[in-house]
Amino acid sequence: MPMIDQSAGKTGGAPEGVRPRDRLALLTADNAAVPLPAGVQAITAILLAGLLIALPWLGLGYRFLSIAITTLYTAIGLYGLGLQFGQAGIMSVGHAALMGVGAYASAILSVQLGLGFWTSLPFAMALSAIVGGVIGLPTLRVGGQHYIIITFCFCALFVIVLTNGGTFTGSATGLDVGSVTPLPGINFDKLSNNYYLVLAALFLALAATYLIGISRYGRTLRAIRENEQLARSVGINVDLHKLGVLMVSGLFAGLAGVLQLYYLRHISPTLFGAFPSLYLALMVMLGGARYLYGPLIGAIIVNFLPEVLNLEPVDARIAYGICLLLVILLLPGGVGAGIKNIYLAIRGGLETQGGGSNGRA
Amino acid sequence: MFRPSPSLQVRHPDLIMDIFVQQLVNSLSVASVTILIGIGITLIFGLAGIVNFAHGEFLMVGGMATWFMVGTGMNFFVALVLAGLLVGALGFAAERCLFRFTLNRPMNGFIMSIGLSVILQHAVIRVFNEFQKSITDPVGLVWTIGGVDIIAMRAIVVAITAVIVAITYFGISRSRYGMALRASVSDRDTAELMGIPVRRYVTGVFIYGSLLAGIGGALMISLFPITPFTGSVIIIRGFAVSLIGGLGNVGGAVVGGLVLGLVDGLSAGYGYPEWTDAYSLVVMILILVLRPQGLLGGTLGPKAS
Numbered sequence: 013m014p015m016i017d018q019s020a021g022k023t024g025g026a027p028e029g030v031r032p033r034d035r036l037a038l039l040t041a042d043n044a045a046v047p048l049p050a051g052v053q054a055i056t057a058i059l060l061a062g063l064l065i066a067l068p069w070l071g072l073g074y075r076f077l078s079i080a081i082t083t084l085y086t087a088i089g090l091y092g093l094g095l096q097f098g099q100a101g102i103m104s105v106g107h108a109a110l111m112g113v114g115a116y117a118s119a120i121l122s123v124q125l126g127l128g129f130w131t132s133l134p135f136a137m138a139l140s141a142i143v144g145g146v147i148g149l150p151t152l153r154v155g156g157q158h159y160i161i162i163t164f165c166f167c168a169l170f171v172i173v174l175t176n177g178g179t180f181t182g183s184a185t186g187l188d189v190g191s192v193t194p195l196p197g198i199n200f201d202k203l204s205n206n207y208y209l210v211l212a213a214l215f216l217a218l219a220a221t222y223l224i225g226i227s228r229y230g231r232t233l234r235a236i237r238e239n240e241q242l243a244r245s246v247g248i249n250v251d252l253h254k255l256g257v258l259m260v261s262g263l264f265a266g267l268a269g270v271l272q273l274y275y276l277r278h279i280s281p282t283l284f285g286a287f288p289s290l291y292l293a294l295m296v297m298l299g300g301a302r303y304l305y306g307p308l309i310g311a312i313i314v315n316f317l318p319e320v321l322n323l324e325p326v327d328a329r330i331a332y333g334i335c336l337l338l339v340i341l342l343l344p345g346g347v348g349a350g351i352k353n354i355y356l357a358i359r360g361g362l363e364t365q366g367g368g369s370n371g372r373a
Numbered sequence: 374m375f376r377p378s379p380s381l382q383v384r385h386p387d388l389i390m391d392i393f394v395q396q397l398v399n400s401l402s403v404a405s406v407t408i409l410i411g412i413g414i415t416l417i418f419g420l421a422g423i424v425n426f427a428h429g430e431f432l433m434v435g436g437m438a439t440w441f442m443v444g445t446g447m448n449f450f451v452a453l454v455l456a457g458l459l460v461g462a463l464g465f466a467a468e469r470c471l472f473r474f475t476l477n478r479p480m481n482g483f484i485m486s487i488g489l490s491v492i493l494q495h496a497v498i499r500v501f502n503e504f505q506k507s508i509t510d511p512v513g514l515v516w517t518i519g520g521v522d523i524i525a526m527r528a529i530v531v532a533i534t535a536v537i538v539a540i541t542y543f544g545i546s547r548s549r550y551g552m553a554l555r556a557s558v559s560d561r562d563t564a565e566l567m568g569i570p571v572r573r574y575v576t577g578v579f580i581y582g583s584l585l586a587g588i589g590g591a592l593m594i595s596l597f598p599i600t601p602f603t604g605s606v607i608i609i610r611g612f613a614v615s616l617i618g619g620l621g622n623v624g625g626a627v628v629g630g631l632v633l634g635l636v637d638g639l640s641a642g643y644g645y646p647e648w649t650d651a652y653s654l655v656v657m658i659l660i661l662v663l664r665p666q667g668l669l670g671g672t673l674g675p676k677a678s
Binding site for chain 1: 481496651654
C-alpha cells in the first residue's frame with residue numbers, strides 16, 4: 013500500500029498543463045485521507061439517508077426490496093471488514109464465517125432456549141466479537157497472506173463443524189427460527205418494517221465507522237497499517253489495537269449475521285462458507301475499504317448487478333470475477349476512490365478557474 | 374472426496390497388515406496429487422512471490438480438459454501432456470495479463486487471483502456443467518504383489534509424480550537456472566544487476582507451476598471423479614503442503630504432501646471420514662501460527678504490504 017498523506021495535498025487539483033495520462037493517475041490515486049468539507053459530507057449523508065429511508069415508498073416491488081435488505085445486512089458485515097482492512101490493513105477471506113457465528117449463535121439460542129431476536133442479539137454479537145478476536149490471535153505472529161490463509165482455513169473448518177454438528181447445528185440442512193419479536197405497533201413480518209430494522213442497524217454501523225475513522229483510535233489503526241514497526245516504537249500497543257479492531261469487526265459481523273438469520277428465517281452451513289466469504293472480500297475491495305461509503309457501494313454493485321443486467325447466477329459470478337480484476341488493475345482503491353477522485357478533480361478544476369478562492373478544508 | 378477404492382474391502386479379516394499396505398499405496402497416490410499442487414504453489418508463492426488462489430482451479434481445468442479429451446477418444450497419456458501444456462498456457466496468460474501488474478502489491482495480486490478462480494470455476498460450469506466428471510481407469514490393471522492388490526494406475530501416478538519431483542528438485546538446486554532463480558528470490562535488485570532477467574524467471578516459474586497443476590489435474594481425474602468445485606478444496610491442501618514444508622522448498626512440499634496424504638488416506642480408512650478435510654486445515658493453522666517459515670524452512674513468501 014502506498015503512503016498516502018504526503019501526496020494528499022497536491023493530488024486534489026489538477027495543475028495546469030497536465031497530460032491525459034496524469035489525469036488518469038489522478039483518478040487512480042489514493043485520496044482516502046483527503047478530508048472533504050463538512051458541508052459536502054453532511055449533504056452526502058443526508059441525501060443518502062433520505063434515499064435509503066424513502067426506498068420502500070418508491071413502489072419498486074417486493075423483489076427489489078428483498079435484494080435491498082440482502083444488500084444492507086451484507087453491507088453491515090462489510091463495514092466490519094472495511095474497518096479491519098481499510099483502517100488496520102488486516103484482510104480476511106473468512107468473514108462470512110464470522111457472520112455465521114452470530115447467526116448460528118442466535119439460531120441455537122432460539123432453538124434450545126427459546127430466546128427471541130432482541131434477547132439473543134447481544135449474546136450473538138458478543139460471541140462473534142470474541143471469536144473474531146480469537147481468530148485474530150495469529151495476526152500477532154504472522155501477517156499479510158499468511159493470515160488470509162488462516163482465515164480461509166477457519167471458514168472451511170467452520171462449515172465442516174456445522175455440517176457434522178448433528179441436531180445441535182442442524183447439520184447440512186441448517187436451522188429455522190421464527191420471526192422477529194414485534195415491538196409495540198411494529199410487526200417485522202411486513203417486509204418494509206424488516207427493511208427499516210436492517211436500515212437502522214446499517215446507520216449504526218455507518219456512524220460507528222465514521223466515528224472510529226475520525227477518532228484518535230482510527231488514526232492509531234492507520235499508523236499501524238502504514239508502518240507497524242514505527243507504530244510500535246512510538247509506544248503504541250499494536251497487538252491490543254489489532255485484536256481490538258478485529259473484535260469490533262466481529263461485533264458488526266454478528267449483527268449482520270443475526271439480521272440475515274431473521275430475514276431468511278432459515279440458515280445452512282453453505283451460507284457462511286468459502287464462497288460467501290470470498291464475495292465479501294470482493295465487495296469490500298470493489299467498493300473501497302478506506303472510504304466511508306465504500307463497503308455500501310460494493311454491496312450495492314455486487315447484489316444489484318445481476319438484477320440490473322438480468323444475468324443467470326453462473327454468468328453473474330463470472331461478471332463478479334471480471335469486475336474484481338478490472339477494479340484491481342484499473343482502480344486499486346475501489347469504486348469509492350474513483351468517485352471521490354472525480355469529485356476532487358472537478359473541484360480542483362473549478363478552483364483553478366476561480367483562482368483558487370475556495371479554501372480547502 | 375478421497376475415498377478408499379472398492380478393492381480395499383476386507384476379504385481376509387486376519388490380514389490386517391495387507392489392508393494397511395493397501396491403504397498406504399492408496400494414500401501415496403492421493404499424496405501424489407497433493408504433492409504436485411503443493412510444489413506448484415511452493416514455487417509460485419515462495420519463488421515468484423505470487424499467491425495464486427486460482428491454482429486449484431488450474432488443476433481443475435487440467436482435469437476437465439483431460440476428461441473432455443479422453444471423452445473424444447484420445448489416449449489418456451496424450452491427454453495428460455496436452456492438459457499440462459494447456460494449463461501452462463493458461464498460467465502464462467494469467468501472469469502476463471494480471472499478476473505482472475501486481476508484483477509489488479502482493480495483496481492485490483492475491484485478491485485478483487480470487488477473482489480469477491471464481492471466473493475459471495464458473496466458466497467451466499458454463500462450458501460443461503456443475504456435475505462430477507470421471508473417466509474409466511486408463512490402464513485397467515491390478516497387480517498382485519505378495520498378496521496385496523495394487524491398482525496399476527495408482528502406482529503409475531506415484532511414479533510420474535516421483536519423476537516430476539526429481540526433475541524439479543534437481544532443476545532448482547543444481548542447474549544454473551535454478552541458481553539464478555534462487556538468487557533472484559534472495560535479492561531481486563542485485564540479481565537484476567548481475568544480468569539475471571528476473572521478470573522472465575517469474576514468468577517461467579509461474580508457467581512451470583501451472584503446468585504441474587495441469588498434470589496434477591489429469592492424474593487426479595484418473596483416480597477420483599472431480600467437479601468444478603474440486604479446485605477450491607484442493608487449493609487449501611496445496612497451501613497446507615507448501616506451508617508445512619516451507620515456501621519455495623521443493624523437498625519440504627514432498628514431505629508436507631506425504632504427511633497430509635497419509636493422514637488423509639489413513640483417516641479415511643480408519644478414522645472418521647467426515648472429518649478428513651478438517652485435519653489438513655487444523656494442521657495448517659497450527660503450522661502457520663507456530664512455525665510460519667514451515668517445518669523445513671523456506672522463504673517467508675512475498676513481504677506483506
